[in-house]
Amino acid sequence: MHPTTPDAAGGPDLKWPTDGCDDQRARTVTSRFQEDGPLSPHRFEPEHLGFGNATKRLSVKLILFLLLFPLIPAVLLAITGHQGIRAIIVRLSAAAIAAASIYAAWLFLPMGAHFFEAGRLGVSMHLLDKAVFGAEMLVAAVLLLFCVRLKPIQWWIPLLIIVQAGMIAWCEMGGEVPESGLPLYFDQFSIIMALIIGIIGSLICVYAISYMEDYHHHHTEMKDGRKGFFFIFFLFLAAMFGVVFCNNLIWLYLCWEITTLSSFLLIGYSKTDEARANAFRALGMNLIGGLGFAFAIVYLVKWSPMHTIELSQVISAATSGDAGWHGAALIVAILISFAGLAKAAQMPFSSWLLGAMVAPTPVSALLHSSTMVKAGVFVIVKFAPVLMGSWAGYLLACVGGITFLMTSIIAITQSNAKRVLAYSTIANLGLIVMCAGVGTPAAVWAAIMLIIFHAVAKALLFLGVGTIEHRIGSRDIEDMGGLIVSRPFLGLVMVIGMLGMFLAPFGMLISKWACLEALSTISTFPPILAVILAYGSAPTLFFWAKWMGKVVSVPTSPLKIAGVIGKDESVVLFLLAVMTVLASGLFPLGAKGAVEPYIGAVYGQATALSAGNVTIMVIMLGLMVLLPLSFLGRRREVQLVSTYLAGANIEGNATFLGSIGAKQQVGNRNYYLAGFLSERKLSTASIILSIAAIVAMFVAVSARAGCL
Amino acid sequence: MTTKSIAMALGYVVLAPVIGGLLAGVDRVISARMQGRKGPPIMQPFFDVFKLLAKQYVTVNKFQSFYVAGFAIFTIVAGALFFAGGDLLLVIFALTVGGIFLVLGAYSANSPYSTIGADRELLQMMAYEPMVILAALGLFMVTKSFRVADILAFPKPLIEYLPAVFLGFLFILTIKFRKSPFDLSSSHHAHQELVRGLTTEFSGRALALIEVAHWYENVLLLGFVYLFVATNVWLGLAVCAAAYFLEVLIDNTYARLTWKPMVVWSWVVAGVFGVANIMVVHSLLK
Secondary structure (H helix, E strand, C coil), X not given: CCCCCCCCCCCCCCCCCCCCHHHHHHHHHHHCCCXXXXXXXXXXXXXXXXXXXXXXXXXXHHHHHHHHCCHHHHHHHXXXXXXXXXXXXXXXXXXXXXXXXXXXXXXXXXXXXXXEXXXXXXXXXXXXXXHHHHHHHHHHHHHHHHHHHCCHHHCHHHHHHHHHHHHHHHHHHCCCCCCCCCCEEECHHHHHHHHHHHHHHHHHHHHHHHHHHHHHHHCCCCCCCHHHHHHHHHHHHHHHHHHHHECEHHHHHHHHHHHHHHHHHHHCCCCCHHHHHHHHHHHHXXXXXXXXXXXXXXXXXXXXXXXXXXXXXXXXXXXXXXXXXXXXXHHHHHHHXXXXXXXXXXXCCCHHHHHHHHCCHHHHHXXXXXXXXXXXXXXXXXXXXXXXXXXXXXXXHHHHHHHHHHHXXXXXXXXXHHHHHHHHHHHHHHHHHHHHHHCCHHHHHHHHHHHHHHHHHHHHHHHHHHHHHHHHCCCEHHHHCCHHHHCHHHHHHHXXXXXXXXXXXXXXXXXXXXXXXXXXXXXCCCCHHHHHHHHHHHHHHHHHHHHHHHHHCCCCCCCCCCCCCCHHHHHHHHHHHHHHHHHHHHHHHHHHHHHHHHHHHHHCCCCCCCHHHHHHHHHHHHHHHHHHHHHHCCCCCCEECCCCCCCCXXXXXXXXXXXXXXEEECCCCCCCCCCCXXXXXXHHHHHHHHHHHHHHHHHHHHHHCCCC | CCXXXXXXXXXXXXHHHHHHHHHHHHHXXXXXXXXXXXXXXXXXXXXXXXXXXXXXXXXXXXXHHHHHHHHHHHHHHHHHHHHCCCEXXXXXXXXXXXXXXXXXXHHHHCCHHHHHHHHHHHHHHHHHHHHHHHHHHHHHHHHCCCEHHHHHCCXXXXXXXXXXXXXXXXXXXXXXXXXXXXXXXXXXXXCECCECHHHCCCCHHHHHHHHHXXXXXXXXXXXXXXXXXXXXXXXXXXXXXXHHHHHHHHHHHCCCCCHHXXXXXXXXXXXXXXXXXXXXXXXXXX
């Protein structure tokens, strides 16, 4: 037991409580085999809070359950093709995963951060490491198998797979990999992520049951690949749990690669030429990122002075007070953040996420809300303490800033609902990267809040658009006019989702506000990021509000929309809508219970929104909820009249007398500013800018580490 | 919350429509004189609103009154927060919520005039939003606080530090006050090319409420101007009056522009005046 107390948990300027670097290394190595692991400034000791061995044993089981249980339904679903049995398996396992993640949160949150030593896993560490290595090679082999039929021009994709696998094999074969005594862990942040994966990810699985049934009704020409589809869905969830619970970076890398593989397979689901091309684009982009991750591992194993393979050790090296160690940690942080940029679809990688929309909607919902892109920002936020105050971190934040501003503007030009959602996802992830790159406690607060709120609202919006598309046969925003009248449930779902994305006092705006406050307090760097936020928020307002306006417009003539919404779909949409509103109302609890303790433990200083402002936000939310309710109760007669059509109305609002006496239909379309803004030009510009920022970032980190 | 801040908020809720209405009356008289007319009595805006209130209530759909109520409530909340000395960013966000309610009301009517008016209103919001946030940012950089109370307590006039931000804010004030050349979405003058754009489909009580909410908004915006010269009450009020007169003058001397120059110019002005000033302040006060 090390006498680390929460008080000793260090702020950025905390000196490591040892005399010298070598002494420290010795300690770290010995601590591997001790009961509770390394001397890490970023943890609370559960013992101090009175948690016994029983709770610890239970927590190991729970983590292993979350990691491994999803594989059981995955295998079962790969075997059975019967729709009824599949539905039951999916519903039950989704419920089990969601329940387990909620239970884990209830059990773990009071415990703070906790690391599991290898001995507790009940298997020899050596064997496990070999198994993980084997799995990594297997993933690479599977990916290579898919590359067999690639065009010669895409030779670089298999090459990247081979190079990465080779790098990992080089480390493993050399026998120099420092053994990790604490391969698994949890802290408040990973629990938040587990809740997002466990609840929202599972809900999306449930939604997929009836959606995919419908999907194959609409696409009879397509081969029914649902066995593989649901297999990958649950495999994806397991890999995501791995990303948030693995402390051993080689294990984390395996999970990382599995998410790449899963997304590749899901994007290519429909097996059309477009789907295949987009799946390979996603694979290629993520492999470029993965190269950064693999290189980080090689660096840690071969050259780093830290002699560790554990995430927690790398992060705490930043606060060790040793400049060399901080430089080394920064190299690892930047390399893995580079992988995170690709996974989080930041510029210049963002095209893969747009291409991913060829997949069935639940896939998009999964990629955008609870998995994949969230894995990308998760690792970057995790490294925030390392990035804080460095030029490399600031430049990383600039990549996020460029992405946020440009994609927000591009979203204005889109009328395809899924593309708008995709651009908005990329923009919001940019915002998160901005906060993480800055890395101050207040910025990390905003980043984690953004992750939470975005996951809920974006899942709701994607699934809503999926259902609407099946009902009206279009995903064009212009075809969604009058939804609030013709399909009040779907209309309301969309309105709530959009409110959640851009308007006070709902989640995303609360986080954006925190973000602005955090960015404006940075005094060491020019306030460019705050300026970017000021500019980027304005287009966001425009593209959401015009879409919302379309949904709430009252149709001039009654619309006919066929079909019933599947029960699984409506239940999931309802739950997500409720969660979007509740999350905005209850966020102070989440912030106090999870986000602020996490930041307190990592930075040793508290951060929170001022209590007075929180109260005002909650009052505003109350107004937002009560206002429509007060109007529902009214049953007053109002006299309805036609709208003004220059006095030439024929049948109410629907038609008017045009030139030469012709009857004209009224039709309204929104502005998309297509002649003013060009998607292609803006994308090209931001790709160039972001590549420049990334190059500068690598130059900065090399200079910092003394390589230049 | 102190008693003073509650009193200020209540004072705003009660007095802002009176002051706003009088300002609108003065606006009409000055505009008339500039155009060589005599103009209506100063109390005319109030007469107009009372007349609207007395009209039979007709509406194009049953949702509209809800949106108008939302617009009015959130505009008043924003103003009350401001005068209570609250967080400036929160004030801006609440004002935005109010604005979005009005836009949704216009969209819900689904008529050509109000839909285009709503689209243009959103373009206007997109045009002024960066400068408004940059102004708040500038005030924060100098005073180290977003709270209006703290900003007011700053010992020196903030215009000394933020002259360019102040000019940039005056520029977008033209949009916020719905003055030419930027009154695209809905102008004060009866028949523009969009009839009355955004407000075409509102009538009677709803239109009266929109008018009153607009008065509330104008008083809040002048309060924002006041922040820049808050050290002396009389000087502050004089600057507010001068700013208002300037906007009326601009209104009467410029023809309406299209949305493109509005968006481009607002963003350029925010970039040149706002960002440059903030950079200078940042490097000086580091």
